[in-house]
Amino acid sequence: MTNPETALARLLAIMARLRAPDGCPWDREQSFATIAPYTIEEAYEVADAIARGPDFSALLDELGDLLFQVVYHAQMASEAGHFGFAEVAETISNKMLRRHPHVFGEAASRSAEAQISAWEAQKAAERAARAETGTLAGIPPGLPALTRALKLTRRAARVGFDWPHAGAVLDKLEEESAELRAELPGADKARLADEVGDLLFVLANLARKLDLDPEACLAGANVKFERRFGAVERQLAADGKAPQDVDLDAMEAAWAAAKAEERGQG
Numbered sequence: 001m002t003n004p005e006t007a008l009a010r011l012l013a014i015m016a017r018l019r020a021p022d023g024c025p026w027d028r029e030q031s032f033a034t035i036a037p038y039t040i041e042e043a044y045e046v047a048d049a050i051a052r053g054p055d056f057s058a059l060l061d062e063l064g065d066l067l068f069q070v071v072y073h074a075q076m077a078s079e080a081g082h083f084g085f086a087e088v089a090e091t092i093s094n095k096m097l098r099r100h101p102h103v104f105g106e107a108a109s110r111s112a113e114a115q116i117s118a119w120e121a122q123k124a125a126e127r128a129a130r131a132e133t134g135t136l137a138g139i140p141p142g143l144p145a146l147t148r149a150l151k152l153t154r155r156a157a158r159v160g161f162d163w164p165h166a167g168a169v170l171d172k173l174e175e176e177s178a179e180l181r182a183e184l185p186g187a188d189k190a191r192l193a194d195e196v197g198d199l200l201f202v203l204a205n206l207a208r209k210l211d212l213d214p215e216a217c218l219a220g221a222n223v224k225f226e227r228r229f230g231a232v233e234r235q236l237a238a239d240g241k242a243p244q245d246v247d248l249d250a251m252e253a254a255w256a257a258a259k260a261e262e263r264g265q266g
Contacts, residue, residue: 011068012085015075032076039069040142051219098122135159146214149204157208166209173202231258 018027042065049058074085097104099122123138135158139151156162163169180195207214232254236242243251 011071012075015068015071019075019079030072030076032073035069035072035076039066039073042066042069095126098126144215146200146204146218149201150208150214153205153208163205163209166206169202169206169209173199173206176202228255228258228262231261 018024021028042062046059046062046066049055049062053059070088071085074083074088078084136152136155139148139155141148143151153162163172176195176199180192180199183191183195204214207217232251233243235254235257236246236250
């Protein structure tokens, strides 16, 4: 297998060459802000490769793309005199050592629950050192909204601010649904957006109470919708038609047939 130090040194050299005065014009023009969307996109592509697995060839490729993003940001920071890739690696190594005393230091016999508690205490101490105060401090605002809702409510639940069980969240969901319905006649966009936001936030809570990831739940629903709508189009095409050629009832019938076929295969 390739030596990891040699491979990483080669990647760092390639990145430095791309950003050199006589390097790639596009790469030289980029900034932290312009590269950040690509970083997020590559992280999602890693998650997608895992979800579609086992496809280790795709995962290998996507992990490389994600690593390149880290190298890219580190190179730009180095050029500005802030830090380089070595400092990035050193910082995360030190953090992992601090957060795993049961592995790298004292308290090796701690239970899993005690280790989680220690991890959270260490993260709280790190947030305090950065002058981030409050239970919800340090949760990145740039996270996908459902993921951030999950993290916000999980953090609040640790201090006792939580519904007692999933049934209580369902009750709240019905309440929020009724509030949204009451706003429909007025159709005020701001009010509707507020109520839809409340509904989505409660749904994220429901997923958390059921020990589910709301982003993963929605991603699964998206895949299911794509699959079933594709079946609708294929069924209509077999009759020489397209969705725009038929009414909603016909599409609903084709949708029901697609669902029935999936259930039969299951």
